Amino acid sequence: MSRNADILRQYRQRVEQALMERLPPESRTPRRLHAAMRYATLNGGKRIRACLAYGAGIAAGAEPAQLDAPACAVEIIHSFSLVHDDLPCMDDDELRRGRPTCHRAFDEGTALLAGDALQSLAFELLASDPTMAVSAGIRMDMISLLARATGSLGMAGGQAIDIDSVGKTLTVDELESMHERKTGQLIHTSVVLGAMAAEADDPFLRAVSGYGRAIGLAFQVVDDILDLTADTATLGKPQGSDLARNKPTYPAILGLEAARDLAARLRDEALESLAPLGDNGGFLAFLADYIIERSQ
16 A cells, blocks of 8 residues: 555544544534535545645644644535435435435435525534634634535535436536536645645645646536446445436536546646645545546
């Protein structure tokens, strides 16, 4: 195992433990809601967003403990978004990460409330988690950044455009705008939050911000490709679901090979943005390759 692959494994284990500690226990009332929150979050995800937060923060000189709160916050926001995306009123999916979706394992009402409660918990962590030793001003800036990535200019807005685009033919620019909101914003925010928790300077923040924007869009391009090329067992959700719903995707608009070329170009942009970090950007560069080359 390479050094960076071992670091990735360590960060995943770290955020898994941090999430278990910060999510409300199932023994606390309301028990069914708390069970649903834990079910939706502690379910074997890739933890890419948390690893990006750790990678950026440690590259800026932080200790891992300083980064647990932002790493958990972005994973919790991601989990909430998946719970809501899977609901019958949205994508109506039955599988997520190889298990029944939250509304199938519990019920629609509980799943909806679990997503709402997860979103609130993410902001609570940034506001008050004691392991994040930064000023109140930095906490406020981090909360503002995550709120923007989550709202109408971020994930919620991207999902709204996605719903409205079913059965329509989008231009490449329109598709990029949708995915920058729906997927890219939270990935970009994950990197920047890690750097902010480390109290990084402006040149560092600019470098990782450019990296985050490029790799955030690349992540979605690869997702679109995998929807066509990977099987259900590998994906952990139904293969070809976007195609079946007649959703606009990069392979549908550009063709499969051109979509692969775009993902590679975005990775190159991400790596160029890391140049000012020198060797400190090594793990983030590894993650860029991992995101492009992943099979699920």
